[in-house]
């Protein structure tokens with residue numbers, strides 16, 4: 001390296017300035033990389049939470065909502081065709097069949113075709129994907145009614161302390177169940193409010209039901225409470241189904257309490273009444 005005395009004073013000054021800028025630049029780059037690393041690390045630690053939040057952000061866009069509508073119709077058609085040729089003919093076969101098990105709503109369609117329920121109750125509607133698939137199954141069976149309970153704009157805390165903000169389902173002024181087309185609404189009753197308040201009243205009114213599906217507030221207290229309210233009203237051939245059973249131990253604890261062996265597949269759990 002040449003001695004600084006070899007330079008003219010202005011060259012010497014600009015060289016020092018260059019070094020100073022380089023240090024600042026390096027620091028900026030390092031801190032940006034570090035913050036990216038921290039973000040990536042956080043994503044790896046809680047991939048579900050972040051993908052959920054990104055999904056909810058996207059759902060606020062009208063374009064995305066239109067795409068979801070188109071895609072759900074396409075999936076429904078595909079599922080209808082698939083179920084026509086379904087080789088498996090038992091509840092366990094249906095939920096474990098690989099071509100159906102990617103989404104809970106395709107499983108719900110197949111289960112409702114198989115069980116031919118007359119009264120179905122679900123909690124948690126959101127955009128209405130599960131409602132759409134259940135209602136289409138009832139329509140294809142030519143029998144049955146669906147009663148759905150939903151508390152719009154819900155925000156709650158999971159047992160893991162994560163804030164679940166579900167207000168995006170009703171973005172742009174949409175009501176819960178925006179995916180359900182008019183031609184399927186004759187078989188549908190949508191009740192707005194908290195499930196733990198409305199479910200006991202609804203079950204008393206209906207007396208008995210054939211199929212129950214939980215997909216509302218996924219915390220231990222609410223899940224266990226919903227299962228306990230519905231269970232005495234299930235017909236002997238009835239089925240209790242729950243989404244997101246892996247969020248806590250409520251589903252397994254309930255099955256233990258009533259001494260039943262549940263069928264579990266990914267995040268869907270089923271308990272047969274008999």
Ligand SMILES: C[S@@+](CC[C@H](N)C(=O)[O-])C[C@H]1O[C@@H](n2cnc3c(N)ncnc32)[C@H](O)[C@@H]1O
Pocket residue numbers: 105123124125126127128129130131149150151152153154156166169176193194195196215216217222
């Ligand atoms: C995950 S989304 C339901 C998705 C829908 N089942 C499907 O498969 O497309 C959950 C819905 O439950 C609603 N919800 C949350 N807590 C609730 C509660 N305590 N009672 C009733 N609905 C609730 C939310 O507002 C949201 O619309």
